[in-house]
Structures are given as C-alpha cells and as structure tokens.
C-alpha cells in the first residue's frame with residue numbers, strides 16, 4: 623500500500639513541480655532583454671502586426687530600435703496602424719506587406735513578403751496572424767475552415783521555412799516565435815480547428831527549437847492567457863469566449879513575454895489562467911479522460927444547443 627502511495631506521490635510531484643519551476647523562471651526569473659542587441663539584429667517581421675497582440679509586438683520591437691516589417695490583411699486596421707506607428711517611432715523604419723495569409727499555395731503572399739525583405743536580414747520573425755472560426759465543424763463552409771487552417775498553419779510553415787533558411791545560409795543568430803494558445807491543451811468542440819492548429823504550432827515550435835539551438839536561432843512559443851484584442855470581436859458570440867474576455871489583460875503582456883523569454887525557455891505559458899488550465903487538463907486529469915468528459919458535457923452547453931436549433935432551421939428552408 624505504502625509503495626503504491628509513494629508511486630502516486632512521486633508521479634504527481636515529478637509532473638507538477640519541475641513544470642512550476644519552469645513557469646516561475648519564465649515569469650519572474652527572466653529579465654527583459656534587448657532583442658536588437660541579443661541577436662545583433664536590424665530587422666524583425668511580425669504577421670498579424672496591425673492589431674491586437676501583433677501590434678503590441680511591433681511597438682515593443684520598435685521601442686528597442688528594431689526596424690519592423692508588418693504583415694497583415696490590407697484593410698482599414700493596416701491603414702490606421704501604418705499612420706499611427708510611423709508617427710510614434712519616427713527613428714525606426716517600417717515596411718508594410720498587405721496580404722491574405724489564407725491563400726492555400728502561399729505563392730502570392732510569399733512573393734509579396736520576399737519583395738519587401740530580400741534586401742534585408744530579418745532576424746526576429748513573429749508568427750502571430752490568425753483568426754478564429756466558431757461553430758460546429760460541419761456547419762462551417764469548408765472554404766472558411768481551410769482559410770483558417772492556412773492562416774494558422776500553412777503560412778507559419780512557409781514563413782518560418784523561408785526565414786530559417788536565410789538565417790542559416792548567412793550564419794546569423796535569430797528568433798522565431800509562434801503565438802499559440804492554451805486552447806491547444808484540450809479538445810475544443812465548437813471551435814475544433816482552433817485547438818488543433820494551436821497544438822500543431824506548439825509541437826512544431828518545440829521540435830524546431832531543438833533543431834536550431836546549435837545555430838543560435840531561438841524558438842519561442844507563447845500560450846497567452848486571455849488577451850483583450852479584436853480577436854474577441856471577430857470570434858462571434860460564443861459564451862465561453864465572452865467569459866474569457868472578462869478576465870483578459872493587455873496585448874503588451876505578450877510582447878513583454880517575448881522579450882523576457884526569448885532564448886530562455888521554449889514554451890512560455892503566460893499568465894495564471896494558462897498555467898492553471900495546463901495543470902488541470904494535462905497533469906491532474908488525463909487527456910483521454912478529459913476528452914470523455916468533454917463529450918458528455920458538450921450537449922448541455924448553450925453554444926451546442928443553439929447550433930442544433932440553427933441546423934434544424936436550415937434543414938427546413
């Protein structure tokens with residue numbers, strides 16, 4: 623009996639304590655770093671840089687004296703951000719690439735990005751663009767699911783592949799970051815692509831981090847706790863998301879996390895909500911068990927019931 627108890631104790635201890643040590647180190651042990659100096663860099667590139675978390679990252683990097691290539695949809699956010707940022711940082715150079723990262727092949731946006739970057743060394747690359755689609759998978763038009771997938775996954779692969787090769791060929795140090803989400807820790811019915819693309823990014827980043835450590839290229843993946851941005855206005859009225867928004871903090875927190883954690887940790891679980899969620903969903907409860915609970919519970923949620931009603935109504939027209 624006492625052997626069984628101590629096996630349970632040590633399993634729990636080994637699962638949680640080293641994790642908390644890493645979290646505390648990331649949150650309090652890492653001081654802010656000047657990324658321009660750290661990587662001896664002149665240029666950075668941020669996707670989804672025109673609003674929310676991306677815009678905060680652009681501001682942070684610019685405040686450290688890095689010139690920034692801003693990649694985002696060529697829309698009103700981009701236009702007003704462009705106007706604001708060049709007046710805020712007159713001493714820094716900016717380039718703007720207005721493009722749609724949802725494109726399947728990536729040829730159009732990669733050509734646009736290369737046109738603005740082939741003559742410079744981009745050493746800090748922040749993969750951050752994304753949007754969320756809510757609703758049951760089969761109810762969302764396939765085209766929209768694919769567009770979401772391409773923005774969240776395909777574009778990150780295209781962009782990282784291109785700039786990693788540039789850095790390796792020129793033997794430059796650098797940083798590649800990915801904005802992932804704690805949503806990736808658990809099954810996410812009613813936004814199924816969200817969790818699955820995010821966990822893709824996390825696992826992908828973790829693998830790259832090992833591949834390029836020797837080359838002086840750091841890889842960092844951030845799991846933000848809820849951040850107040852346009853993300854929520856684009857997300858529709860999903861009740862789970864609306865309650866997350868009430869607890870949200872400023873996008874600059876993520877920019878600060880990048881500057882503190884670059885090269886120090888690979889996975890940055892930012893904020894108490896992410897940390898508690900990770901402990902509950904990956905350490906206290908087994909993933910398979912969590913999945914079974916999710917399956918039993920989903921049918922009682924308002925989002926699910928509303929979906930059923932809509933689907934029934936659509937069938938009748």
Ligand SMILES: NC(=O)c1ccc[n+]([C@@H]2O[C@H](COP(=O)([O-])OP(=O)(O)OC[C@H]3O[C@@H](n4cnc5c(N)ncnc54)[C@H](OP(=O)(O)O)[C@@H]3O)[C@@H](O)[C@H]2O)c1
Nearest residue numbers: 670672673674675695699723751752803848849851852853
């Ligand atoms: N907010 C949160 O609480 C939270 C929590 C966990 C993870 N995250 C992650 O953080 C990242 C940034 O989210 P955010 O909260 O900053 O959202 P946001 O304010 O909506 O910003 C998204 C950015 O991505 C750009 N974008 C969207 N679709 C695009 C496309 N097809 N092609 C090119 N650019 C596109 C947007 O451009 P436009 O402005 O021109 O539309 C915008 O600049 C996302 O990956 C999200 O999953 C957010």
Ligand SMILES: *[C@@H]1O[C@H](CO)[C@@H](O)[C@H](O)[C@H]1NC(C)=O
Nearest residue numbers: 695722724725726765766769
């Ligand atoms: C981006 O491209 C996707 C897929 O080609 C399309 O569905 C979407 O409407 C486009 N978005 C914008 C803002 O042009």
Ligand SMILES: *[C@@H]1O[C@H](CO)[C@@H](O)[C@H](O)[C@H]1NC(C)=O
Nearest residue numbers: 751752753754774815816819
């Ligand atoms: C795609 O990624 C973006 C940011 O990286 C995120 O905001 C969005 O929710 C993701 N969408 C899906 C369907 O995974």
